[in-house]
Amino acid sequence: MTGPRVVIVDDHQMFRAGVRVELGDAVEVVGDAADVESAVTLIRSTVPDVVLLDVHMPGGGGKAVIEAVAATHPEVKFLALSVSDAAEDVISVIRAGARGYVTKTISGDELAHAIRRVADGDAVFSPRLAGFVLDAFAGAAGAPVVDPELDLLTNREREVLRLIARGYTYKELARRLEISVKTVETHVSAVLRKLQLSSRHELTRWATDRRLI
Amino acid sequence: MSPVAAACEHRGVRTTPRPPFERGGDGAIVAGVASGLARHLGIDTLKVRLAFAALTISGGAGILLYGAFWLAVPRRIGDETTAVTDRVQLPAIGALVVGGLLLAHEIGIFGIDLGLWPVLVVAAGLGLVWRQADEASRARWLGAVTDHRSQRLRIFGGASLLVAGLVGFLASNNELQAARDSLVAIVVVVAGLALMLAPWGWQLVQDLGAERRERIRSQERAELAAHLHDSVLQTLALIQRRADAPGEVQRLARSQERALRAWLYARRDEMDPTRTLAGAVEAAAADVETDHGMPVEVVTVGDCPMDERLEAVVRAAREAMVNAAKFADVDHVDVFMEVDEGDVTVFVRDTGVGFDLGSVPGDRRGIADSVVGRMTRHGGSAIVRSAPGEGTEVELRLTRVAS
Numbered sequence: 001m002t003g004p005r006v007v008i009v010d011d012h013q014m015f016r017a018g019v020r021v022e023l024g025d026a027v028e029v030v031g032d033a034a035d036v037e038s039a040v041t042l043i044r045s046t047v048p049d050v051v052l053l054d055v056h057m058p059g060g061g062g063k064a065v066i067e068a069v070a071a072t073h074p075e076v077k078f079l080a081l082s083v084s085d086a087a088e089d090v091i092s093v094i095r096a097g098a099r100g101y102v103t104k105t106i107s108g109d110e111l112a113h114a115i116r117r118v119a120d121g122d123a124v125f126s127p128r129l130a131g132f133v134l135d136a137f138a139g140a141a142g143a144p145v146v147d148p149e150l151d152l153l154t155n156r157e158r159e160v161l162r163l164i165a166r167g168y169t170y171k172e173l174a175r176r177l178e179i180s181v182k183t184v185e186t187h188v189s190a191v192l193r194k195l196q197l198s199s200r201h202e203l204t205r206w207a208t209d210r211r212l213i
Numbered sequence: 214m215s216p217v218a219a220a221c222e223h224r225g226v227r228t229t230p231r232p233p234f235e236r237g238g239d240g241a242i243v244a245g246v247a248s249g250l251a252r253h254l255g256i257d258t259l260k261v262r263l264a265f266a267a268l269t270i271s272g273g274a275g276i277l278l279y280g281a282f283w284l285a286v287p288r289r290i291g292d293e294t295t296a297v298t299d300r301v302q303l304p305a306i307g308a309l310v311v312g313g314l315l316l317a318h319e320i321g322i323f324g325i326d327l328g329l330w331p332v333l334v335v336a337a338g339l340g341l342v343w344r345q346a347d348e349a350s351r352a353r354w355l356g357a358v359t360d361h362r363s364q365r366l367r368i369f370g371g372a373s374l375l376v377a378g379l380v381g382f383l384a385s386n387n388e389l390q391a392a393r394d395s396l397v398a399i400v401v402v403v404a405g406l407a408l409m410l411a412p413w414g415w416q417l418v419q420d421l422g423a424e425r426r427e428r429i430r431s432q433e434r435a436e437l438a439a440h441l442h443d444s445v446l447q448t449l450a451l452i453q454r455r456a457d458a459p460g461e462v463q464r465l466a467r468s469q470e471r472a473l474r475a476w477l478y479a480r481r482d483e484m485d486p487t488r489t490l491a492g493a494v495e496a497a498a499a500d501v502e503t504d505h506g507m508p509v510e511v512v513t514v515g516d517c518p519m520d521e522r523l524e525a526v527v528r529a530a531r532e533a534m535v536n537a538a539k540f541a542d543v544d545h546v547d548v549f550m551e552v553d554e555g556d557v558t559v560f561v562r563d564t565g566v567g568f569d570l571g572s573v574p575g576d577r578r579g580i581a582d583s584v585v586g587r588m589t590r591h592g593g594s595a596i597v598r599s600a601p602g603e604g605t606e607v608e609l610r611l612t613r614v615a616s
Contacts, residue, residue, distance in 0.1 A: 083470075105508075127547060131512035134551070138515065165512045166560045166606070167547025 003027035003112070004049035004119035009039040009065060010081070011057045015104070019052065022108030027115055036060050040068045047073055049119045052111075055082035055093050066096040079118045081106075087132045095196050100124025122185050123192040130164035133195055150198040153191065160187045231255070235289035236282070242303045243340060246282040249289065266306050270313030276336060283343065334381060338374030341367055444472055464506045471499050490523050490557065491516040494550045497531040501546075507538035508545040515552035517613070525591040526559060526611050532583040533561035533607040541565025541605060557611045564604040570597065584609070 006027045008016050016032045023029060030046045033039035036059035043051055043065070051069070053062040066078050078098040082090065083105075090101050099118045102111065103126060114124045125133070137153050153161070163173045170188075174181045234253040237245035247265060251258035268275030311333065383392045448469040455461045475495075491513040498509040517523070530548065537546045543565035550559045584607060588595040593611035 127510060127512045127549070131514050131549070134514045138553070162549070162551070165514070165551075166549040167510065167562045167564070172564075 004115055005030045005046070006050050006052060006115060007043055007046060007048040008032040008052045009057070010054040011035060023112055024108065026112035036064045039065045043069050043076060044072060048076060050115050051076060051078045052081050052115070053078050053098065055080055055089050062093045062098070063096040066093070066098060070097055077118050079114060079124060087135065090129065090132055091136055094192070097196065099192065101129040102126045103128060123188045125164050125188055127165045127167055130161045133191060134158065134161050134165065136195070150194050153194065157187050157191050160184060161191060234286055236286045237289045244283045244343070246279055246286065249286060250282070262306050266310045266313070269310050334374050335378030338371045338378055341371030341374065440476060445469060460506055464503065467508055468499065468503050471502070488519050489516045490519055490527070490552060491550060493519055493527045494530060494548065494559065497527050498534060498548055501531065501534040501538055505535065505538035509534055509548055510545055511548045513550045517552045517557070522591045522611060523557065525587050526557060526593065526609055529584045529587045529595060529609050530559045530561055537561060537563040537565065537605060555612060557613060559609040560606060562604065562606040567599045567601050567603045567605050569601055570599055
């Protein structure tokens with residue numbers, strides 16, 4: 001079986017090799033790159049389905065890669081992969097256009113699964129990202145709501161994010177809320193869209209002042 | 214520093230037999246000489262200030278003494294608070310000195326017959342400039358960002374006063390004409406010297422800046438190296454020795470990762486993480502990871518300061534994590550903590566073997582006693598959801614007391 005075509009972008013050679021081995025035959029790795037410039041060139045020449053992207057890299061980080069590629073190849077999808085705990089970095093890569101965020105401790109099977117989901121157009125929210133997003137929207141509570149469609153999460157979306165943060169898979173979540181997995185995916189995609197398009201400035205700034213209630 | 218801590222430190226200083234003579238500290242107005250001397254001698258600051266004023270009136274010794282102390286006595290390093298009453302004293306004592314000097318001048322005692330006003334203006338100007346220099350040096354010690362605009366304004370103000378005073382002094386002695394001729398010569402020479410030395414001076418300033426940056430950088434490097442040596446290298450050495458025990462290696466790597474993360478992402482200006490709920494939950498998870506070799510993924514949303522009731526929540530959560538680590542037979546446990554305006558909620562979840570809630574085996578009494586009991590005692594609630602093969606989730610909820 002040939003899975004989605006994948007490019008791995010990470011400045012650690014050891015990590016790129018490790019991911020290749022772990023992914024095995026589940027996906028087709030068409031190349032890897034170690035910095036922003038070579039990554040952009042590689043992605044433009046191979047046009048993969050999904051780019052596994054490190055958040056922190058010399059030359060502008062994952063955000064720079066997404067912005068450069070999106071200008072010429074908007075169809076390429078990005079999945080952010082990081083050891084970083086810094087919420088503002090993760091949120092800014094997502095806002096640049098990545099369709100999900102997973103931590104580097106993820107297992108090979110889970111990673112392959114996440115890649116397939118991103119390739120299918122879904123958003124991949126790890127528990128940690130769900131927590132960051134909840135914090136981001138709650139932290140923006142003081143900012144004026146310009147567009148309620150974009151600036152606020154619905155109760156259902158918050159419920160979905162909370163369950164993801166609690167460690168529920170989409171399937172478990174769907175069963176718990178008695179909705180279909182498709183509906184869960186719709187909610188998550190909606191949250192991703194809001195995160196990327198909302199202009200409430202606190203969304204990016206929130207993380208600098210940790211929220212004490 | 215919190216007000217309480219400041220108060221403690223304050224008291225600590227007072228109880229030592231005789232504090233060292235240091236300027237500044239609590240109650241400093243101009244340079245903190247008077248308040249420092251008062252602290253050193255153990256007498257009231259106001260009396261010291263009045264003594265300086267009296268000495269100034271009777272021939273100017275007070276102001277000279279003050280200046281000498283200002284130069285010679287080291288500044289006390291620490292936080293400084295000046296009470297309103299202290300600030301109010303400044304104009305009062307100033308008025309007293311000016312009035313006294315005028316009186317002395319008027320009745321012609323002590324033989325002061327310099328133009329009085331120019332002297333006072335010069336003193337004020339000098340005070341302003343010195344004080345500015347003093348504060349700039351303190352700011353450098355504290356590494357604080359200084360407000361350059363107000364700094365320049367004050368130096369400029371002080372210098373203008375100084376020049377005005379000197380000109381006034383010369384004018385009152387009818388020597389302005391003579392002074393102007395020599396002044397022109399001096400200005401020309403100084404300007405020439407400045408032109409000659411300018412490139413060298415500029416280079417010096419640049420070098421100083423570069424040297425300072427390099428020093429800061431190497432300090433940072435040393436700190437990082439020390440930290441890596443103490444923690445990461447030790448762990449790597451341990452991992453090499455225990456390479457045959459995968460479980461142990463994973464445990465070591467996890468705990469090192471956690472420690473390094475905490476070190477890297479800790480905000481030093483922020484609240485002590487051990488005093489907030491999120492920090493306490495993370496710490497509990499780290500304990501469970503270390504003690505039971507079970508990875509615990511913690512996600513937190515919001516945060517609040519710890520209190521006694523939250524302590525109970527953390528202990529209950531810890532108990533739930535330990536239970537999951539011991540009995541669930543899984544590869545990781547998820548913990549989610551959320552703080553909002555009304556509630557604190559913590560979820561501890563595993564996808565393991567689960568159990569029948571109706572027939573809790575004897576060895577799993579922990580859940581009932583530690584978790585549920587503890588939460589109800591503190592006015593919260595705990596819900597345990599589980600079924601054989603379905604995993605277990607413990608939900609802890611506590612309504613926050615309005616603070």
